[in-house]
Amino acid sequence: MNRRTVLSFLSTSALALDVFASLPAHADVLDNVKKSGTLRVAVPQDFPPFGTVGADMKPQGYDIDMAALIAKDLGVKLELIPVSSTNRIPYITTGKADLVISSLGKNPDREKVIDFSVAYAPFYNGVFGPADAKAASVADLAGKTVGVTRGSVEDLELTKIAPAAVTIKRFEDNNSTISAYLSGQTQFAATGNVVAAALNERTKLRPLTPKFLIKNSPCFVGVNKGEAALLGKVNEVIAKAKKDGSLNQIAQKWLHNPLPADL
């Protein structure tokens, strides 16, 4: 191979490489979705109230409703792909799903692999109590009793921030913490909003209404890296749904509490 041939080979390869590098931009996922008329969404199947299988064997939950909302806005058919919490991100990175809506929290490790939309669902630990009880911060709990499950995130955080005047009652498990609240043995309960939602759905004895947050980790829609068009569209749909109240409806339906204002 002489010098010229080598050079021309190199330049062709470079051209070829260039074409490959720009391929993803051409194979825009949003375009593909529109062309194929289907939006493939990875959803949970074992994580109520975000995603479960209903009595009719169809997936249901907050994440499924969110997926349907996006598909409707795009005017395409929705295809749900049930995933587990370990394989939900690989489904996106390998292109088997267009979006992951699977109660996904954001962290730096995940941000290296996929891109996140704006938050679409609240997921937090907080202090809950009766609707008429006032407690905007931990200081307002002075002289009150708060039930908490021993050793939980809520226990550790609350123990750190609560002044001495707050009586923290530590119970063995979530069930005892909740029972103590329901029977009025504690005035407040510190737990997760998902636990509160499940409880509010099962009993009307003493509804748990959110008072303040202890630890916040909302859920985001995940898309593959470099899908700016898709991400922009998803963000647009979420923003619109927040504005017109349809996301709040989903929150009321599955979490039995309104969407937090700061989400």
Place this chain on the structure above:
Amino acid sequence: MAYQFDFSAILPYSGQLASGIGYTMLLTTTGALAGVALGILGAVLRAWRIQPFAWLFGLYVELIRNTPFIVQLFFIFFGLPALGLRLGEGTAAVLAVIINLAAYSTEIIRAGIQAIPRGQIEAAGSLAMTRSQIFRHVVLRPALQKVWPALSSQIVIVMLGTSVCSQIAAEELTFAANFIQSRNFRAFETYIIVALLYLALSVGLRAVLARIGSRFVVRRRTA
């Protein structure tokens, strides 16, 4: 072995252990005094078949002796508020201990009373002793004397049983242990220390009960 034992991890929590011991002792003392007093009442009513109280006490004894302590405790703490009776975890724990011990001690003391020969009571009557004198000196004391070891054991069992009260957030010794274990994850060190503390409490309680027995219950041979 891979596990590194570290008993110093318990040290920062010694205050909690001490207050846990105090709580357990208070629970046991209150429970034992009221429980045995109630047991004596029940035993007399049952032994002498004073109706309808004898029948009612019989029902109560069967109900308590045939259900688990933790269920009784949960019923008082979580269940009764539904009827408008809301007891704090301390009151609920003491009440559960009293109710439980009273049922067992009723039966233990009843056995002692029924073991008193009828002739002994008649003999006391023929010596012109008053009813209350007969009850104190001829019935109760000999009865308690006969069953004192069994009663002491039951009180120790109840003391160990108070560990269950940790489940309703009563901050006794086991609660302290569970709390410490949830913070330093030193399960071996925490529970072995607490087990030894319970052992010491039991041995101490037995010694105190033996002392009370020999001083007040067992007849002193005075001239």
